[in-house]
Amino acid sequence: MSTADAGTTAAGALLRLGLVGSPNSGKTTLFNALTGMRARVGNYPGVTVERREGRCTVEGREIVVIDLPGAYSLDPISPDEEIVSRVLDGELDAAPDALMMVADACSLERSLLVLGQLLAREVPSCLVVTMLDELHARGGRLDLERLEAALGVPVFGVVGHRGIGMAAVREALTQPERWSHPPIPPPLPPLERAAWADSVAAAVIERRPAHHALTEKIDSVVLHPVAGTLLFAAVMVTFFQLIFAWATPAMDAIDAGVGMAAVATRTALPAGLLTDFLADGLIAGVGSVVIFLPQIVLLFTLLALLEDIGYMARAAFLVDRVMGRIGLEGRSFVALLSSYACAVPGIMATRTIPSPRNRLVTILVAPLMTCSARLPVYALLIGAFVPARNVWGPFGLQGLVLLGLYLMGAIAALCVAALLKRTVLRGQSLPFYMELPSYRLPPFRLLVAQVSERAGAFLRRAGTIILAVSIVLWCLLTFPRSEPPASASAPEAARSALENSFAGRAGVAIEPLIAPLGFDWKIGVGLLASLAAREVIVATLAQIYAASDEETSLRAAIRADVDPDTGAPVFTPGTVAALLVFFVFALQCMSTLAIMRRETGTWRWPAFAFGYLLVLAWTASFAAQRLVSALV
Amino acid sequence: MSAPDRSPNESRSNALRLTDLPLGAAAEVVSVDPGSPASGRLLDLGFTPGTKVLGVRRAPLGDPVVYELRGMRLCLRRTEASRVRVHRV
Ligand SMILES: Nc1nc2c(ncn2[C@@H]2O[C@H](COP(=O)(O)OP(=O)(O)OP(=O)(O)O)[C@@H](O)[C@H]2O)c(=O)[nH]1
């Protein structure tokens, strides 16, 4: 890598600026500030696990900014750190032409170790010192001018999330290729590098920041064996109560809106295939999923709070011992917690795990964590069939059942992981260490941005995958069109038309497989469709029931549905329990399978995960059906 | 990665393992036992000779322990922490 040609980047190519530094130092916050993008930030080490490029224009000149994962060292021990060294070596794309190094002002002594390695690469560099607000609040003082002299590169101080000090950084971005690199690079051997870092630290740290008093106070409660556990349980139980108590009014409003839209379509358009398609296919299908937006928003708010305040690393610390018994480590737990939003980011988060086997085990069990796509399914079934009464004080039965389903998934994940670690994926754990960041109150704006980003992704899914599946499914449920027997009443005619459609026939075909679970062909159609994405079953059931009766809501329709021959209800308690349990286990998600394939490099592991989870789902579902039928 | 070569025998004789350091007691790193995948990483994390360490908090289940060094709070498992030799200051 030469610096002689700085300023003359290969004809026409844009200058590439790499953001590098230790984990949780505020790199992505800077990236977002420079590029105007909304890459994910969070208050724990290991949020960013991919390289990501954005554009930034300063004074008419465009440059490419590359956000990178954090790294404690350029000798990588985990896949995310490997990305950093490979990007710097130019193995993934053209190597960055200049580096913007990022360091947290409060732990400069630690950051200097990796800064030494970066400076030794002799690329034009600058250093951005973040978190100056925290440094000052804790009474610390740094001499940034001496730091600049000691390192031999430009140094800027900023408060990243407030944009303070960013003007100078932007100004410097007009000519990054002119940045210097130290005349004498720091030594590379670890001990000499540490001595170098210590001497720089001694020269520039005028006063060490005091302990973050609030962090100490909160930790003495949150990390306390009794108080911490009680607090955690209280937060969780309250959350699941809120999902039903708070979200229901908002949900009912959206539900009414969707119903009105369907009726309006019917009155505005002449009766016919197109109208059926719009009302039963699109509005009923997509609408039935969209009504769960309030629950989703609530879930994402809780997760964003846990991530931004600084709880994730603490959770890893608290349960590392348990994870150690299983054969995993605290980092796996962070990845599993991320899977509560969606297994895809959860599986990505395993890139921070140094041991390849532990990483694989975590990937294989991540789909068992209750992702947000299951929430509409659970909320529909629980809302329809579990009575909304209080069992103990303010605690409602519905919330407790939901909590139980979440727990069931988590416990299953840990058991399967333990089994895998004792059989096919035995192996030692590599070093476990985890930095505990200071607690931070996320700016309200950031919180809103994060929640709306994820809620937007949920709506986009409804507008793409679910819309597409709804359209295909409507066709499969409508064709071939069959002549109902002349004597049949209107509902009977609708039912026979459905049953004879392509989808209906497929449902009937798999009925023998699912009959032991108490599922009829309609649920069968839903299960087949939900292989694309879990929440599709809600859309499918909505279409099926809208086709036979569109006055009532889906919740009321499934409650009222009876077997035409026997007159017994289709959704018995046993069937509902079996269906819920089936969704706890089954891996019905194309995106998860695709990401597993990408992260493991083979179809073998996604196939294995799909297979074992299907067997588990069927067995557990069967057991639940028997158990609940016997009890109720 | 070699252990520091300034009189290791003398400094080791009164050195204890980081795991034996009581909570709240300050210490200074003497060396990191070489020869495991953890050794290099412990140095990269800043457990270099002369660094001040303080045991802060033990997890409710006994392991890991949070240490404070170089302006950060870091938790380590027993297996890794036992590779770090310190002496009390
Ligand atoms: N007080 C304060 N907080 C900041 C500042 N910059 C970033 N943060 C917060 O610090 C946390 C970490 O920020 P990120 O931008 O995600 O850090 P990162 O370096 O990208 O982290 P990784 O991707 O995990 O390596 C977030 O909670 C930010 O909101 C700052 O200047 N002051």
Ligand SMILES: [Mg+2]
């Ligand atoms: Mg980041």
